[in-house]
Amino acid sequence: MPVLTIAQITDLHITTGRDPLNRLRNEQRLRQVLRAIHELQPQPVAIIASGDLADHGEPAEYEELKRILAEVEIPIYFAVGNHDRREAFMAALGGPYAATDANGFVQYAVDFDGLRMVVCDTLQEGRDGSGFTAERARWLAETLDARPDTPTIVVLHHPPILSGVRWIDPEPDAPWIAELCDALRGRDQVRVVLCGHVHRPFQGLLAGQLVSTAPATSIQVTLNLTPVDMERPDGREILVAEPPGYVLVMADQGRVTTHVCVAGDFEPAVTYTRPFGFG
Numbered sequence: 001m002p003v004l005t006i007a008q009i010t011d012l013h014i015t016t017g018r019d020p021l022n023r024l025r026n027e028q029r030l031r032q033v034l035r036a037i038h039e040l041q042p043q044p045v046a047i048i049a050s051g052d053l054a055d056h057g058e059p060a061e062y063e064e065l066k067r068i069l070a071e072v073e074i075p076i077y078f079a080v081g082n083h084d085r086r087e088a089f090m091a092a093l094g095g096p097y098a099a100t101d102a103n104g105f106v107q108y109a110v111d112f113d114g115l116r117m118v119v120c121d122t123l124q125e126g127r128d129g130s131g132f133t134a135e136r137a138r139w140l141a142e143t144l145d146a147r148p149d150t151p152t153i154v155v156l157h158h159p160p161i162l163s164g165v166r167w168i169d170p171e172p173d174a175p176w177i178a179e180l181c182d183a184l185r186g187r188d189q190v191r192v193v194l195c196g197h198v199h200r201p202f203q204g205l206l207a208g209q210l211v212s213t214a215p216a217t218s219i220q221v222t223l224n225l226t227p228v229d230m231e232r233p234d235g236r237e238i239l240v241a242e243p244p245g246y247v248l249v250m251a252d253q254g255r256v257t258t259h260v261c262v263a264g265d266f267e268p269a270v271t272y273t274r275p276f277g278f279g
């Protein structure tokens with residue numbers, strides 16, 4: 001079985017002309033990431049966009065997104081984030097690449113050759129934090145139990161682990177994290193849980209499973225691990241124009257590896273002109 005790859009992009013925050021600066025920057029950066037993904041060899045079998053696709057969840061923003069994605073040659077699947085709105089999201093993107101479960105949440109599974117992707121919905125409209133609930137966790141557990149022997153990646157917008165950037169982190173003992181733990185624990189076919197939301201790449205363990213977050217295509221969150229008073233702005237930098245990026249998931253005979261990639265035009269540093277070896 002050949003190596004299979006899937007590219008994860010996240011936090012696109014596409015918007016309209018009402019916010020011209022963000023519109024231009026976020027579109028340019030998304031295009032930069034998509035160019036890098038299209039140049040990959042072998043080409044990924046799919047792209048998963050793990051939420052915050054639109055900045056305000058407005059129908060016009062999803063139309064902007066569809067305009068940008070019209071040139072994408074790789075199947076692209078979609079998940080919701082806290083900036084999305086389900087009705088506008090599904091009206092624009094629903095179909096073969098985004099579907100709802102029986103309760104109307106954007107949750108679905110996709111089967112690739114030897115790898116399954118299970119997409120979950122953590123959106124609670126009107127709230128920045130996760131709204132993952134017991135009924136969504138039940139759907140996840142049942143969906144995982146339907147194919148217990150197939151290596152699986154789980155995708156959800158909100159990471160259930162702490163980055164240390166305190167203004168964006170969840171409460172570690174939040175009920176939704178306990179629900180997610182119960183759905184993941186012992187289901188050893190899960191190879192990695194892919195997240196977004198924090199606009200930074202970081203990794204950690206939850207219920208014995210690897211959780212990996214991707215850099216945003218739009219703009220990154222500043223790495224500042226000092227305490228913050230959520231009521232008193234202290235002038236700190238919270239977002240930074242670091243380069244956009246993505247994650248490449250590689251599946252090889254059931255083994256899964258994630259690469260965190262920076263997108264940009266970089267000169268080669270060394271080329272392969274002599275046989276590899278010491279000396």
Ligand SMILES: [Fe+2]
Nearest residue numbers: 011052197199
């Ligand atoms: Fe975001």
